[in-house]
Amino acid sequence: MVIYTPSCKQLGDPGFLIMQKVTGAATAVAEGRGKKRQEIITEQRKRPPHNIMNNKPTTFALIDCNNFFVSCERVFRPDLEGKPVVVLSSNDGCVVARSNEAKALRIPMGAPAFQWRPFFKTNGVVQFSANFELYGDLSRRITSILTRITPRTEVYSIDESFLDISTLDIADYTAWGGAVRQQVLQSVGVPVSIGVAPTKTLAKLGADYAKKKPDYGGVLDLASIPPAEREGHLANVPIEDVWGVGRRLAPRLKAEGIHTALGLSRMQPRWARQLIGLGGLQMVYELGGLSCHSLTPFHSPPKSIMRSRTFGEDTHDLPVLEAAIASLTARAAFEAYTSGVLAREAVLFITTSRHKPGYRAWNETVRFDLPTNDGGRLIRAMTDQLRAIYNPGQAYHRAGVTLYNLVSMASLQANLLDASHPAAHDASLGCMRAMEAINAKFGRGHLHYATEDLSRTWQPKQLLRSPRYVSRWDELPEAHTNNLA
Numbered sequence: 130m131v132i133y134t135p136s137c138k139q140l141g142d143p144g145f146l147i148m149q150k151v152t153g154a155a156t157a158v159a160e161g162r163g164k165k166r167q168e169i170i171t172e173q174r175k176r177p178p179h180n181i182m183n184n185k186p187t188t189f190a191l192i193d194c195n196n197f198f199v200s201c202e203r204v205f206r207p208d209l210e211g212k213p214v215v216v217l218s219s220n221d222g223c224v225v226a227r228s229n230e231a232k233a234l235r236i237p238m239g240a241p242a243f244q245w246r247p248f249f250k251t252n253g254v255v256q257f258s259a260n261f262e263l264y265g266d267l268s269r270r271i272t273s274i275l276t277r278i279t280p281r282t283e284v285y286s287i288d289e290s291f292l293d294i295s296t297l298d299i300a301d302y303t304a305w306g307g308a309v310r311q312q313v314l315q316s317v318g319v320p321v322s323i324g325v326a327p328t329k330t331l332a333k334l335g336a337d338y339a340k341k342k343p344d345y346g347g348v349l350d351l352a353s354i355p356p357a358e359r360e361g362h363l364a365n366v367p368i369e370d371v372w373g374v375g376r377r378l379a380p381r382l383k384a385e386g387i388h389t390a391l392g393l394s395r396m397q398p399r400w401a402r403q404l405i406g407l408g409g410l411q412m413v414y415e416l417g418g419l420s421c422h423s424l425t426p427f428h429s430p431p432k433s434i435m436r437s438r439t440f441g442e443d444t445h446d447l448p449v450l451e452a453a454i455a456s457l458t459a460r461a462a463f464e465a466y467t468s469g470v471l472a473r474e475a476v477l478f479i480t481t482s483r484h485k486p487g488y489r490a491w492n493e494t495v496r497f498d499l500p501t502n503d504g505g506r507l508i509r510a511m512t513d514q515l516r517a518i519y520n521p522g523q524a525y526h527r528a529g530v531t532l533y534n535l536v537s538m539a540s541l542q543a544n545l546l547d548a549s550h551p552a553a554h555d556a557s558l559g560c561m562r563a564m565e566a567i568n569a570k571f572g573r574g575h576l577h578y579a580t581e582d583l584s585r586t587w588q589p590k591q592l593l594r595s596p597r598y599v600s601r602w603d604e605l606p607e608a609h610t611n612n613l614a
């Protein structure tokens with residue numbers, strides 16, 4: 130029996146080697162040889178995992194942006210510092226990000242905006258429609274700073290990155306974390322919290338802890354502190370706040386009397402495995418300082434690419450639907466092109482509103498003999514499907530396009546194009562390359578497909594969106610210098 134997760138499979142990965150040793154121990158016990166399983170595991174836990182590059186213990190840092198969407202809005206609106214701010218989801222439906230002041234007013238995550246508007250008004254809560262173009266751009270700027278610190282960086286989400294800092298020469302992790310915070314704040318303007326620890330789970334817990342307790346100055350080092358002090362921190366972390374537990378597993382663990390991260394770290398590994406499977410076993414080891422989750426530093430190609438939207442208002446009109454499908458397909462195609470993949474299958478889906486009687490949903494799949502990421506070809510295929518299922522009697526509410534069964538452009542060129550359609554493939558590629566170059570120079574959407582212009586009324590409502598300060602020439606912030614001598 131071999132215990133590993135896909136993320137632990139990399140050859141030479143410290144987490145993988147350790148899990149193999151533990152597994153070896155389990156096999157030995159099963160065969161009636163060697164020490165008792167628990168003795169061996171305890172012995173393993175005493176020895177920290179080592180980085181194969183320099184034989185130093187593996188050390189991770191998690192860099193987590195504080196209230197990321199709100200912090201991005203504040204970069205260009207410093208007047209909002211110290212004021213309650215919320216960011217709303219697509220179509221301004223519900224709250225998806227809150228400043229600390231908004232949290233203090235007990236505005237819950239997911240609060241429906243229409244119900245809370247009177248409260249926002251009386252309490253001076255500033256609202257924004259989500260401005261993902263701005264957030265994505267600032268996120269990329271932060272990532273570029275982090276990859277300059279070390280290339281061993283894993284972008285975990287739009288506002289969180291893990292760094293493997295084992296190979297860096299750092300004497301004091303707290304001072305190092307403070308310097309990184311300062312660098313990100315000064316270069317981008319977004320405050321971050323940093324956790325440093327021998328495992329990813331502990332690093333995440335450290336960053337959360339540092340965020341909630343201002344005394345730590347935004348950095349918590351769980352790598353160099355004595356075990357008793359680390360356990361003191363774990364004792365203060367509720368079980369549902371542990372990475373991977375969440376609301377789904379927390380009730381099951383609480384029913385077993387485990388209420389904190391410390392309780393989970395002391396759980397018998399075999400019991401954890403029985404109760405919550407391999408993931409549970411890994412949580413126990415990770416909280417105890419044994420690394421099971423390695424860094425996945427390279428951007429792995431996507432398995433599928435989806436673009437979907439809820440319309441600004443329900444529609445019966447075919448041209449409006451065609452424009453929506455064309456626009457979503459073009460975005461998915463561009464994502465495929467920039468990720469270096471081609472789709473063998475594309476799925477169109479379209480639905481009426483779930484909140485109205487007679488909810489209906491349609492899915493139509495198209496398969497391509499020659500895999501493609503050509504926006505024009507995909508739009509033609511998807512709009513053909515749309516016209517086949519369109520019924521003017523329906524009020525359509527939401528639509529989307531998913532590209533599946535993706536193959537890398539490199540492998541297609543090597544294996545499949547020898548005999549078939551090289552000219553068609555080259556023409557598609559040339560077209561996508563030209564579009565990307567023109568839009569990179571003149572701005573996103575400068576060159577687009579004609580079908581996208583049939584209508585813009587489908588687009589989600591974003592009545593409170595801030596300008597896209599850093600990605601649109603016509604929305605750049607203005608500085609007036611009239612009063613300068």
Ligand SMILES: [Mg+2]
Nearest residue numbers: 193194195288
């Ligand atoms: Mg965050």
